[in-house]
Amino acid sequence: MSEAIAYYPGCSGLGTSKEYDTSTRAVCAALGLSLVDIPDWSCCGSSPAHTKDHVLSAALAARNLQLVSDMGLKAAATPCPSCLTNLRTANHRCEAAPFKAKVDKLLDDPYAGGVNAVSVLQALTEMVGLDAVKSAVRTPLKGLKVACYYGCIMNRPPELMAFDDCENPMAMDNILAAMGAEVVPFPLKVECCGASYGIPRPDVVAKLSGKLLDVAQSVGADMVAVACPLCQMNLDLRQGQINRAGGTNYRMPVPYFTQLMAVALNIADEDIGFGKLCVDPRPVLSKALAVAD
């Protein structure tokens, strides 16, 4: 496997979700998918820009897409669903010539078009493939019961994201199953966690994220695997708030799916970065793996 794809870590990838970034890089390297950093990438125009001005937001995204084009590449992968939405939306909006003209006005280097954005999950599924993933496993995640949580925007809106089923996606389930984990059917895999309401209305997040943890526990999951920095934060960092608000007592680890892959691929601990999570998955993980032995 020598295919290369541009890599767009997104702002959170270098900050709040560093462990998602490092585990993604390590996993892709181990699977032979070469991620090439985009030189001088900038914000994709997500949350703040797109709520204010669609043209500005699209211009921020288009700038990054054009950088990919300058690298001679046709596609970029990003771990963050929110970045993905914005990159894809920009591409979609720029199909309309008048809109694109406004975007190009804001850019030093007009966007030539034709650069596709995909999630890391999609890149792993389509460019590496389940068979290759499976044969790379060193420590199968036997005995680990995982609920896969995709969040509400990874596959939506379906016409825009054009990957997997928008109500019952299976890509992450398939990958973790290939890693040897027991994926439990998780009915709320595309439900909203409350997203950025964590700041103005923590009560809403406590309710929505609480429900996710509640159902994950009721279907017997040991942990919830996620693919979005914001979902991860709501479910993991806010678990205390959730417990206080609902009188519950969850201690559910919420690792990124790439971290679990990294374990199965025997990747070094510092790249996995379990220490960065609030609820440490390691005790549950080692217990499950030990029982399976």
Add this chain to the structure above:
Amino acid sequence: MRIGVFVCHCGSNIEGTVDTATVAKASLDFPEVVYATDTMYACSEPGQDGIIQAIKDKNLTGVVVASCTPRMHEPTFRKAVERAGLNRFMFEMANIREHVSWIGRDREANTNKSVDLVRIAVEKLRRDAPLIPSKFSVNKRVMVIGGGVAGIQAALDCADGGLEVVLVERESSIGGKMAKLDKTFPTVDCSSCILGPKMVDVAQHPNITLHAYAEVDSIGGYVGNFQVQVKKRATYVDWELCTGCGACMEKCPSKKNPDAFNEKIGPCTSINIPFPQAIPKKAVIDPTTCRQFVKGKCGVCAKVCPTKAIRYDMTDEIVTEDVGAIVAATGYDLFDISKVTEYGGGRYPDVITGLQYERLLSASGPTGGHIKRPSDGKEPKNVVFIQCVGSRDKSLDRPYCSGFCCMYTAKQTILTKDHIPDSQSYVFYMDIRSPGKMYDEFTRRAMEEYGARYIRGRVAMVYPKGDKMIVRGADTLAGTQVEIEADLVVLAAGAEAAKGAPQLAEKLRISYDKYGFFMESHPKLKPVETNTAGVYLAGSCQGPKDIPQSVGQGSAAAAKVLALFSKDMLESDPQISRVDIKRCVGCGKCIMTCPFKAIKEVEFRGQKKAEVIETVCQGCGICTSTCPQGAIQLSHFTDNQILAEVNALCQS
């Protein structure tokens, strides 16, 4: 030739944007036109009389009517000129309504275009020749394809009318969906009690031959004389010997197969009679699960069968049936609920279709008529019904209304309350469509007397929690979100064209819409006819229909067949291709291109020539544009006639 031109006002339809008097006046300048006039409604009785009178008074030998589309009134005017003593092909029509007045508002331009169209028609008419149809005999047997309630009704009415009927059903018993229903709206009477006797009538009627477990393989011929090859699939049981005693089913060791008749919510044996009232009541072996076929050993049924009817070595058989007319009554299928992933049908056992629920309600169903949910056999208390699943939903490419779901959901809430008095039904609906006789009263009864709670809004998702199903949706009247803890969720799955319907339509040479439903000849005036003579439609193969509508259509199709067969001889359409044998070089290109296989090769004085089979030719004209010699000409549309039309147009 002495030509008369009649320019129709069609009320304001044409006159509103075309100056018909001017068109008539201009026509008088065209060659051989001796008379021209405008007329209020050419198709009306006075209008037709005017044409006839003019033919007589002015000694006309050809007539042009400039009016609406020939699809509407060409036969009307042909009959009129015939009544005046002309050959019916000495008539041409110029379409100045659909092609002119309805599409443009500029009166002057419209008038000019109408003049051009009349000029073209006159030039064509000048080259028309009288054509005489030939007659052929009719085989007064009819085939009905599909043995649901619509097909049964059509078969019985034809048979009672004295016709010989061949009924072809793809399942091992007739009855269709209605046989699977428990009770029927709006009377809540037992479905099999009203269908059962009709099914028995089919079996006992001396005029009906039933081919069950059979499908149409190919169809040749034409109205009055179709040849249909019917493939009788191997049942592995000699039906002459099988008495339907069921001893084999009792002893068959392979018992856990999904029962198709019970919509897969119950098990069945590998040798099976689908239900107690089945017609014919004969056993069939499913070779994909039977141990004798799969593992090569078992043979239990062969041992226990008292009449020695089991035939493991049976093969499919083809029989040919000659019939004069065909009624298609192949019904519908249900939308695949697993495509609506947010409801989890197919993933969660307690999310089922309405038809599965009918089987749970039915005394002959897998639970003996006790409502038990599939997951754990518990009696549900809260039942949530979701309507329009796969109906009226553009995103699923099912924008049409399935017609009967509003009604059967109401019925099912009533039956649920009857079965489980302390139960509560909830119905999520978009709007209630119940326009039939006693229908609106029925849905109101479900709400008012049986306490079904109707919630107007869509359901966003259904997911399991513990042993409950959580149904989350919107109540758009209250403007709130609702969440209901259900024990069982019943999806009113929409109706789709029956599997294989487009393929069958192609064999029948009839049209079908983009969803696979068969197309009627005219949506209002020819609802059971098709564009292929001798082929009729009945029931929901044409679009979703409830039982009263399906039965009504079955009878209507039968009436059409009986009317067709009231004549001993039919006239063939003389607008067909003819071969000029002197020009034909026998290359055979026409034989290869004819889509209807209407041309055959013959020997003429030691040379190969093409010959058109008159009754098979549909007059499509493909051969005429293929023939390198110009040896095949389509009567009434010869090269000369078409070139004359083009020349006339180019002159203007």
